[in-house]
Amino acid sequence: MSILVTGGDGYIGWPTALRIADRTDDRVILVDNFARRGWVEEVGATSAVPIMSIDQRLAAAEESLGLSNLSFIEGDLTEKSFVDELLTVHEPRAIVHTAAQPSAPYSQINGERANYTQHNNMQATRNLVWGLEEHGLTDTHFIETTTTGVYGAPTFPIPEGGATMENQGERDEVPFPAMAGSWYHLTKSHDAANLRLANKQFGIPISDVRTAITYGTETEETREDNRLKTRFDFDYYFGVVSHRFAAQAVAGYPLTVYGKGEQRKPFISLEDAVEGLAQLALADPDDRPDDLTVYNQVTRAISIVEMANTISDVAQEFDYDAAVKHFENPRDEDETHKMEIENEKYMALIGEQAQDFESGTRDILTTLARYEDTITAYEDRFLPSVLED
Template structure:
C-alpha cells in the first residue's frame, strides 16, 4: 500500500508523514515543491527552528527510527500533468492532503497574493480529486486539512459538519455556509464544497479535517533528533498568535492584548493534530469512513487573554519577565465572543490523547529561547505597531 502525503515539507505535513511512516511498513510517499520556505523568505522571515533539507530528514528518520519506507517526489500540485503522473505511477490508497498556502495575512497583502492563494490551493485540490477519478482510484481515502476558519464566528455552537436550515416549518441538514474571513480561509470553504461534490459524483471516501489554530513545536518523533524538527514560524504572516506572543516575550517585549481579549478561538496542539491525521491515514479499510466525514480538529477554545497569561506564566520558568499589556483594539471584532465548537468525532479519533496548552507553550519556549538571536534579528517581522516605540531594555 502507498500513502501519499502532500505538503510534506511543512509544519504539519512533515511530522504527520514521519508518524505515519514510523507506524507502518507501507510505503509513505512525500510530495512538496518547497514553496512554504520561499513564501516565508519573501516576507523577510525564517523558521526559528533550523530545518534540515528533505533528504537529511529522511536520512535521520532511518537512522533514528529504522524507517526505510519513506521516499520523496518534488513537484507542484497545481500542474495537472504532474498530478496525473504522480497518481498513475504510485496509485496511492490514501492521500493526506496538507499542501496549501496557509496564511490568511499573506493572502490579504494585495490582489496578487489573493489570486495566487486561491489558484494555488483550489487548483491543487481539484487536480487531486479529478486525478483520482480519471485514474480509477476512487476507492482511495482522501484526507484534507481544511480549517475551522471556514466557520467564521457564529453566535451558536458550531456542529461537526453540516448545519440545519429551516424555512416555513420544514428543515434539512445542509453544508455549513462559507463564513470565512480571508481570501485564504475562503479557499478551504471552496475545497470543502469541491470535496462534497467529488464524493457525490465519484463516490470518493473523504475526510474533511477542519484544523484549528495549531500551537507547539514538537511531536513524539521530532524530539528525538535536531534533523527531525519541523519548521516554526513566528512572524506576522505565518506565525500563529500564540507563537508571535511567545516571540515577543523572548525578545523582551510585553504580550499585547487588544481590548478585553476575552474572545475565544479554537486551538489544537501540533502533537494532537498529527495524531488525528495519522490515525485516519492508517485506519483499516473496514474502519475508515466511506462517506464524506467532517472532523473538527480542535481540542478546546482559548481566549486571547488566557493565551497571553499562560505565556507570561510559562515564560517565568525560562527566566523571562513577561508583562501582559492591554491596548485599544484597532479591529472591528467582538472582544467577548465565546466560541463553542463540537469535536466529539475528532475526540473519538485521538482517544485519550490531548496535549494541554500549557505544555505546548513550554515546548514553544524551549525552541524559541534556544534561538533568541534569530528572534531578535527578525523582531520587525512580528512586533505589532503598538510596540514600535517600546524599549525592550526597560
C-alpha cells in the same frame, strides 16, 4: 501499497509523515515543491528552528527512527500532468493533503497574492480529486486539512459537519455556510464544497479535517533528532498568535492583547493534530466512513487573554519577564465572543488530548530559548505597531 502526504515539507505535513511511516510498512511518499520556504523568505522572515534539507531529514528518519519506508517527490500539484503521473505510478490507498498556502495575512497583501493563494490551493485539490476519478482510484481515502476558519465566528455552537436549516416547517441538514474572513480561508470554503461534490459524483471517501490554530514545536518523533525538527514560524504572516506571543516574550516585550481579549479561538497542539491525521490515513477500509465526514480538529477553545496569561506565566520559568498588556483594539470584532465548537468525532480519533496549552507553551519556549538570537534578529517581523518605537 502507498500513502501520499502532500505538503510533506511543511509544519504539519512533515511530522505527520513521520508518524504514519512509523506505524505502517506501506511506502509513505512526501510530495512538496518547497513553496512554503519561499513564501516565508519573500516576507523577510525565517523559521526560528533551522530546517534541514529534505535529504538530511530522510536520512535522520532512517538513522534515528529506523524508517526506511519514506520517499520524497518534488513537484507542483497545480500542474495536472504531475498529479496524473504521481497517481498513475503510486496508486495510493490514502492521501493526506496538507499542501496549501496557509496564511490569511499573506493572501491579503494585494490582489496578486490573493489570486495566487486561490489558484494554488483550489487547483491542487481539484487536480487530486479529479485525478483519483480519472485513474480509477475512487477507493482512495482523501484526507484534507481545511480550516475551522470556514465557520467564521457565529454566536451559536459550531457543529462538526453540516447545519440544520428550517423553513416553512420543514427541516433538513445543509452544508455549513461559507463565513470565511480572508481570501485564504475562502479557498478552504471552496475546497469543502468541491470535496462534497467529489464525494457525491465520484464516490471518493473523504475526510474534511477542519484544522484549528495549531501550536507547538515537537511531536514524539521530532524529539529524537535535531534534524527531524519541523519549522517554526513566528512572523506576522505565517506565525500563529500563540507563536508570536512566545516570540515577544523571548525578545523581551510585553504580550499585546487588544481590548478585553476574551474572545475564544479554537486551538490544537501539533502532537494532537498529527495523531488524528495518522489515524485517518491508516484506517482500515472497513472501518472508515465511505461518505464525506467532517472533523473539527480542535481540542478546546481558548480566549486570547487566557492564552497570553498562560504564556506569561510559563515564560517566568525561563526567566523571561513577559507582562500582559491591554491596548485599544484597532479591529472591528467582538472581544467577548465565547466560541463553542463541537469536536466529538475528532476526539474519538485521538482518544484523549495528548498535550494541553500549558505544556505546549513550555515546549515552545524551550525551543525558542535555543534560538533567541534568531528571534531578536527578526523582531521587526512580529512586533505589533503598538510596541514599535
